[in-house]
Amino acid sequence: MLHFAIENTNKFIASVPKSKRKQYGQFFTSKATAKFMAELFDVDLTLPEITLLDAGCGTGVLTAAWIDMVYSRGYKGNIKVTCYETDPKVVPVLIENLEYIKEYRHIEYEVKVENYITTQQFEQNMLFGEEPNRYDYIIGNPPYKKISKDSPEAKSMSSVCYGAPNLYSLFCCMGIRNLKEGKEMVYIIPRSWTSGAYFEYFRRYVFSNCILSNIHLFESRDKVFEGESVLQETIIIKLKKQSQKPTTIRMTTSSTSEFSDVEAFDAPYDSVVGRNRYVFLVTNKEQSDVLDKVNKMPATLPSLNMPMKTGLIVDFRTRDVLRDEMEEGCYPLLYSQHIKEGRVVWPQGKVGECILTNRKAYLQKNDNYLIVKRFTAKEEKRRLQCGIYLKQRYPQFEYISTQNKVNFIQCDSPCITYGLYVILNSSLYDAYYRILNGSTQVNSTEINSMPIPERSVIEEMGRALMHKELSETNCNQILEQWIR
Numbered sequence: 459m460l461h462f463a464i465e466n467t468n469k470f471i472a473s474v475p476k477s478k479r480k481q482y483g484q485f486f487t488s489k490a491t492a493k494f495m496a497e498l499f500d501v502d503l504t505l506p507e508i509t510l511l512d513a514g515c516g517t518g519v520l521t522a523a524w525i526d527m528v529y530s531r532g533y534k535g536n537i538k539v540t541c542y543e544t545d546p547k548v549v550p551v552l553i554e555n556l557e558y559i560k561e562y563r564h565i566e567y568e569v570k571v572e573n574y575i576t577t578q579q580f581e582q583n584m585l586f587g588e589e590p591n592r593y594d595y596i597i598g599n600p601p602y603k604k605i606s607k608d609s610p611e612a613k614s615m616s617s618v619c620y621g622a623p624n625l626y627s628l629f630c631c632m633g634i635r636n637l638k639e640g641k642e643m644v645y646i647i648p649r650s651w652t653s654g655a656y657f658e659y660f661r662r663y664v665f666s667n668c669i670l671s672n673i674h675l676f677e678s679r680d681k682v683f684e685g686e687s688v689l690q691e692t693i694i695i696k697l698k699k700q701s702q703k704p705t706t707i708r709m710t711t712s713s714t715s716e717f718s719d720v721e722a723f724d725a726p727y728d729s730v731v732g733r734n735r736y737v738f739l740v741t742n743k744e745q746s747d748v749l750d751k752v753n754k755m756p757a758t759l760p761s762l763n764m765p766m767k768t769g770l771i772v773d774f775r776t777r778d779v780l781r782d783e784m785e786e787g788c789y790p791l792l793y794s795q796h797i798k799e800g801r802v803v804w805p806q807g808k809v810g811e812c813i814l815t816n817r818k819a820y821l822q823k824n825d826n827y828l829i830v831k832r833f834t835a836k837e838e839k840r841r842l843q844c845g846i847y848l849k850q851r852y853p854q855f856e857y858i859s860t861q862n863k864v865n866f867i868q869c870d871s872p873c874i875t876y877g878l879y880v881i882l883n884s885s886l887y888d889a890y891y892r893i894l895n896g897s898t899q900v901n902s903t904e905i906n907s908m909p910i911p912e913r914s915v916i917e918e919m920g921r922a923l924m925h926k927e928l929s930e931t932n933c934n935q936i937l938e939q940w941i942r
């Protein structure tokens with residue numbers, strides 16, 4: 459069945475320009491990925507009838523793979539398939555595929571050429587609450603597309619949206635609503651929801667209703683949807699609608715979507731689904747140990763009244779106040795380029811490194827700071843790169859400023875500044891951050907969520923580093939005395 463559906467899909471892909479399909483968030487799951495996703499289900503083969511949902515089904519590749527899987531396991535009952543798809547061009551191909559399957563298998567199908575999100579009620583309404591349609595199993599590769607917060611889709615699911623959401627997260631929540639208690643849903647989606655503030659409501663909904671039982675990661679993001687240039691890093695997840703947490707989550711990896719080299723690791727559930735319901739994509743024992751060590755720490759930057767914040771100045775919007783050289787009334791403006799081997803070195807003769815303003819919103823107190831780069835290149839060895847700025851080196855200034863491509867932590871003593879440097883410049887915390895966030899950006903929300911030692915320990919660590927070279931090795935040695 460899958461083979462037929464894939465052949466038909468390839469013909470469709472050849473006939474429609476990529477730009478058109480992009481408008482709908484349309485790219486199709488490959489044969490091997492569809493098979494892998496279908497194999498993840500634990501199907502109750504004793505059910506006389508099974509209902510399957512494939513929302514945003516395209517040509518029905520995932521449905522075909524699912525039916526192949528359940529037949530290969532010897533299922534003899536009836537299968538009722540529901541497919542949602544909004545693109546009228548793809549629907550004839552879908553129907554041809556479903557008709558072909560129907561010739562050989564016991565299926566009934568319903569194709570709903572309608573919007574999966576807006577045609578259903580998501581928000582609970584006490585008075586007029588509709589019971590949602592419920593399915594035994596759900597398989598999906600939903601559209602990945604950022605939509606406006608005022609779009610009908612976002613408005614109809616406002617309780618799981620924060621700012622402008624991505625359609626995939628709405629498909630996922632609606633899927634959970636459509637899933638029967640105790641049953642399973644497998645989706646391939648971007649990994650962006652696993653951390654950060656934007657997906658907080660989404661994660662809350664997911665983990666209030668489901669547990670995660672499997673996650674699959676691809677080592678090479680470019681090869682998952684071959685030829686389709688999907689740049690987002692995608693993962694496959696399996697959710698079960700139940701409240702009882704398992705002790706482990708099966709984490710698998712493969713280098714590409716051929717799945718020829720799948721490796722598996724059973725990670726402790728509580729390490730993967732951590733504080734703030736962030737999801738840590740741990741794929742081996744080494745990473746699991748990193749989480750164990752860091753998660754034992756009692757504090758966070760905000761709990762110590764030192765939250766990380768983002769730099770104040772968007773330089774291209776404030777050109778009028780930027781200066782290349784000091785003049786009367788100017789203050790230093792710190793950029794990521796000023797971070798040199800663990801220290802902030804200013805001035806450097808850089809364009810716009812001085813700021814001439816009295817506007818309070820553009821300035822911050824000249825104090826002790828740890829400055830952290832927000833952006834690093836993929837090939838750079840460390841994601842967390844920081845530099846110490848001490849006010850005693852620049853006593854002539856009442857204020858300084860920071861460009862918004864750096865984050866900063868305002869510290870109340872040089873000792874604390876060095877201590878936080880030990881933490882953020884260590885291999886352990888760099889590894890922790892990489893597990894937490896797969897992108898090259900360093901977000902202050904995520905750094906603020908990281909468990910860190912208590913204040914007195916940070917001070918001790920700072921004292922230990924103060925007169926030493928600011929190397930990663932030295933930071934590791936100091937940190938190891940406190941975190942084992």
Ligand SMILES: C[S@@+](CC[C@H](N)C(=O)[O-])C[C@H]1O[C@@H](n2cnc3c(N)ncnc32)[C@H](O)[C@@H]1O
Nearest residue numbers: 482485486487514515516544545573574599601
């Ligand atoms: C990423 S494609 C995946 C197609 C198919 N599931 C597969 O794996 O090959 C997502 C599909 O969802 C459809 N779609 C987009 N928005 C939709 C909506 N609101 N309701 C139903 N389908 C939608 C698109 O037309 C597209 O065919």
